[in-house]
Amino acid sequence: MNSVKWLIRMLLIFFLSHFSISADTITLDHFIQDDNDEVIVSDGNRFALGFFSPGISTNRYVGIWYYQVPVKTPVWVANRDNPINDTSGVLRIDGRGNLSLFQGNQTLFPVWSTNISTADAGNSFAQILDSGNLVLIQNDTGKAVLWQSFGYPTDTWLSLMKIGFSLRTGLNQSYTSWKSPDDPGVGNISFRMNPGVSPQMVLYKGSVPVWRSGSWTGKIWSGIPEMTQNVLFNDSFVNIDDEVSFSSDTNSVIFTGIVGQMVSVTLI
Ligand SMILES: *[C@@H]1O[C@H](CO)[C@@H](O)[C@H](O)[C@H]1NC(C)=O
Numbered sequence: 001m002n003s004v005k006w007l008i009r010m011l012l013i014f015f016l017s018h019f020s021i022s023a024d025t026i027t028l029d030h031f032i033q034d035d036n037d038e039v040i041v042s043d044g045n046r047f048a049l050g051f052f053s054p055g056i057s058t059n060r061y062v063g064i065w066y067y068q069v070p071v072k073t074p075v076w077v078a079n080r081d082n083p084i085n086d087t088s089g090v091l092r093i094d095g096r097g098n099l100s101l102f103q104g105n106q107t108l109f110p111v112w113s114t115n116i117s118t119a120d121a122g123n124s125f126a127q128i129l130d131s132g133n134l135v136l137i138q139n140d141t142g143k144a145v146l147w148q149s150f151g152y153p154t155d156t157w158l159s160l161m162k163i164g165f166s167l168r169t170g171l172n173q174s175y176t177s178w179k180s181p182d183d184p185g186v187g188n189i190s191f192r193m194n195p196g197v198s199p200q201m202v203l204y205k206g207s208v209p210v211w212r213s214g215s216w217t218g219k220i221w222s223g224i225p226e227m228t229q230n231v232l233f234n235d236s237f238v239n240i241d242d243e244v245s246f247s248s249d250t251n252s253v254i255f256t257g258i259v260g261q262m263v264s265v266t267l268i
């Protein structure tokens with residue numbers, strides 16, 4: 001009897017500690033505070049979401065980074081052009097169901113917000129996924145995705161993220177470098193899908209195009225002949241009335257912006 005009780009207690013301790021360590025959601029009741037070093041971590045421990053200061057900066061930003069890489073390497077930044085100047089930041093589901101970042105005791109004017117007009121007050125939660133995607137979910141039977149960080153890339157193109165635009169969703173998914181290693185604000189290098197008869201991916205320095213992918217041949221980008229070697233990436237090019245986009249399932253980073261330049265990592 002005693003040993004059964006002991007076993008149950010150990011199991012309870014295991015489950016309780018397990019849940020407190022691995023929370024991957026922000027709910028109305030569970031928010032994260034910079035002051036307390038709080039983060040949420042994806043189910044398989046791949047990505048974490050929390051507060052960070054880049055380089056020598058003391059400014060605070062909300063970002064997503066690889067949980068198991070010792071040097072914090074942000075792949076996405078929420079308030080990239082609106083830093084918080086102290087550690088009073090709080091990221092929470094606000095009264096209208098948006099995921100919003102507030103400074104100090106502020107509750108009305110967020111520093112950053114998902115700002116989704118259809119959010120159902122008190123009925124949404126945010127979750128960090130193993131893909132690196134932060135999603136805002138309507139907590140009903142349909143579990144509709146109201147907003148996702150993959151829709152608003154910063155400088156890092158992860159597997160399964162898109163580059164392109166959609167008239168239906170109004171999203172224009174492009175990648176822009178940080179201003180400097182100490183400032184994740186929008187820099188002057190960008191990588192985006194250009195519309196046209198044969199859409200192509202173009203890398204810009206300021207307004208000057210410095211590299212083009214060439215057009216999509218049906219299998220590869222004509223400007224990246226090396227791509228033929230990799231047919232396993234499940235590349236998906238969409239060119240229909242209201243959407244032009246490309247994504248790839250490389251299971252790693254495709255492009256990343258390093259101060260002043262974009263560095264290709266995979267695709268080939
Ligand atoms: C920090 O930011 C707050 C809000 O924007 C501002 O009122 C305050 O003056 C800033 N403090 C410093 C030290 O810059």
Ligand SMILES: *[C@@H]1O[C@H](CO)[C@@H](O)[C@H](O)[C@H]1NC(C)=O
Pocket residue numbers: 088103104105
């Ligand atoms: C927030 O409010 C509490 C209680 O009113 C106060 O003690 C605290 O200093 C405030 N924090 C900030 C950052 O303004």
Ligand SMILES: *[C@@H]1O[C@H](CO)[C@@H](O)[C@H](O)[C@H]1NC(C)=O
Pocket residue numbers: 110111112113115
């Ligand atoms: C929310 O969206 C509105 C309309 O697009 C915009 O004017 C406002 O600045 C946005 N607020 C935040 C905090 O992003």
Ligand SMILES: *[C@@H]1O[C@H](CO)[C@@H](O)[C@H](O)[C@H]1NC(C)=O
Pocket residue numbers: 096097098100110113114115116117118119120121
């Ligand atoms: C949040 O959601 C509401 C709708 O529920 C919307 O009207 C509002 O503009 C959104 N943004 C902010 C910053 O509150």
Ligand SMILES: *[C@@H]1O[C@H](CO)[C@@H](O)[C@H](O)[C@H]1NC(C)=O
Pocket residue numbers: 025027028124125139
């Ligand atoms: C979603 O709603 C259900 C039913 O109300 C609730 O039990 C659950 O805790 C909610 N999940 C989150 C993450 O808020």
Ligand SMILES: *[C@@H]1O[C@H](CO)[C@@H](O)[C@H](O)[C@H]1NC(C)=O
Pocket residue numbers: 165172174192195
């Ligand atoms: C997408 O955004 C970029 C940068 O703001 C802009 O130059 C480009 O024209 C936009 N593309 C579309 C299709 O709206």
Ligand SMILES: *[C@@H]1O[C@H](CO)[C@@H](O)[C@H](O)[C@H]1NC(C)=O
Pocket residue numbers: 179188205206207260
């Ligand atoms: C881009 O930004 C860097 C650093 O801020 C600057 O040195 C460079 O002149 C800028 N280039 C263009 C084309 O604006």
Ligand SMILES: *[C@@H]1O[C@H](CO)[C@@H](O)[C@H](O)[C@H]1NC(C)=O
Pocket residue numbers: 234249
């Ligand atoms: C390729 O993409 C399709 C459509 O998104 C998906 O159903 C399929 O599982 C993917 N295959 C692999 C090997 O990732």
